Amino acid sequence: MISSGKDAIYSSPLAQVSDFRFDENVAEVFPDMIQRSVPGYSTIVDAIGQMAGKYMQAGAQLYDLGCSLGAVSLAASRYIQAPGCQIIGVDNSQAMIERCQRHIQAFKSDVPIQLVCDDLQNIRITNAAMVVMNFTLQFIAPPQRLDILQGIYQGLNPGGILVLSEKIRHPSEAGNELLIELHHEFKRRNGYSELEISQKRTALENVMLTDSFSQHEQRLKQAGFSDVLLWFKCFNFASLVAIK
Numbered sequence: 753m754i755s756s757g758k759d760a761i762y763s764s765p766l767a768q769v770s771d772f773r774f775d776e777n778v779a780e781v782f783p784d785m786i787q788r789s790v791p792g793y794s795t796i797v798d799a800i801g802q803m804a805g806k807y808m809q810a811g812a813q814l815y816d817l818g819c820s821l822g823a824v825s826l827a828a829s830r831y832i833q834a835p836g837c838q839i840i841g842v843d844n845s846q847a848m849i850e851r852c853q854r855h856i857q858a859f860k861s862d863v864p865i866q867l868v869c870d871d872l873q874n875i876r877i878t879n880a881a882m883v884v885m886n887f888t889l890q891f892i893a894p895p896q897r898l899d900i901l902q903g904i905y906q907g908l909n910p911g912g913i914l915v916l917s918e919k920i921r922h923p924s925e926a927g928n929e930l931l932i933e934l935h936h937e938f939k940r941r942n943g944y945s946e947l948e949i950s951q952k953r954t955a956l957e958n959v960m961l962t963d964s965f966s967q968h969e970q971r972l973k974q975a976g977f978s979d980v981l982l983w984f985k986c987f988n989f990a991s992l993v994a995i996k
């Protein structure tokens with residue numbers, strides 16, 4: 753593993769909080785940031801690996817869209833047993849892809865992992881037994897989300913799955929506020945200050961637009977998926993499996 757630091761990006765008062773970007777500063781502290789920000793992150797990544805062990809068929813591809821530092825790709829590579837598989841990790845952040853390459857080299861995966869630095873919307877999915885978007889779709893402009901899911905559906909082999917993890921919004925205001933408060937308390941317990949929590953919330957406001965569970969379910973069905981299941985939820989973080 754290459755060295756990575758502690759997330760202190762929002763720890764000092766900023767004159768103006770700019771929109772959140774997956775740049776060099778974020779890439780450098782990303783393992784710490786995501787672990788302390790997303791309840792159940794390690795559980796989710798490991799379970800996605802287990803699903804790769806079950807669903808990957810001989811000669812098929814797994815796409816990890818918005819792969820960041822490759823946590824999902826590496827977890828999948830530890831569980832895949834089927835011969836001749838390939839993992840394709842895609843991210844449009846150069847800083848993430850460069851670090852991801854170093855992580856993967858350090859790990860020496862048995863399954864080949866190919867990295868592509870591009871907008872995931874330019875990637876044609878083919879011969880896929882599994883596609884993963886682990887906290888990535890939330891960063892795509894809402895009008896483009898259905899198109900992306902349709903492309904994934906078309907590129908999946910019969911019986912293939914999409915794992916979609918997202919921060920979600922509860923439809924009622926009171927219910928949503930409760931989930932947000934529980935999430936903020938999770939962050940406090942992981943050492944984030946009120947200033948860090950509020951400045952990051954501002955930074956994410958325009959770039960991370962969340963949908964409700966039923967919006968996700970409806971869109972996945974509209975894209976063609978025959979079954980959609982919620983397999984993980986903690987506060988306002990959820991992970992779904994959509995089966996072709």
Ligand SMILES: C[S@@+](CC[C@H](N)C(=O)[O-])C[C@H]1O[C@@H](n2cnc3c(N)ncnc32)[C@H](O)[C@@H]1O
Pocket residue numbers: 774786797817818819820821822823824842843844845848870871872873885886887888891892
């Ligand atoms: C929250 S992180 C994903 C975490 C990662 N999947 C994991 O499990 O550790 C979101 C990632 O999606 C990438 N991303 C956002 N929009 C993208 C796009 N249009 N195309 C490709 N990657 C994108 C970001 O650069 C970032 O690395």
Ligand SMILES: O=C(O)C(=O)C[C@]1(C(=O)O)C=C[C@@H](O)C=C1
Pocket residue numbers: 785786789790887919952956
């Ligand atoms: O920190 C938050 O409040 C988040 O919403 C978490 C979240 C995510 O869901 O992707 C946002 C940005 C960072 O990439 C890490 C985690």
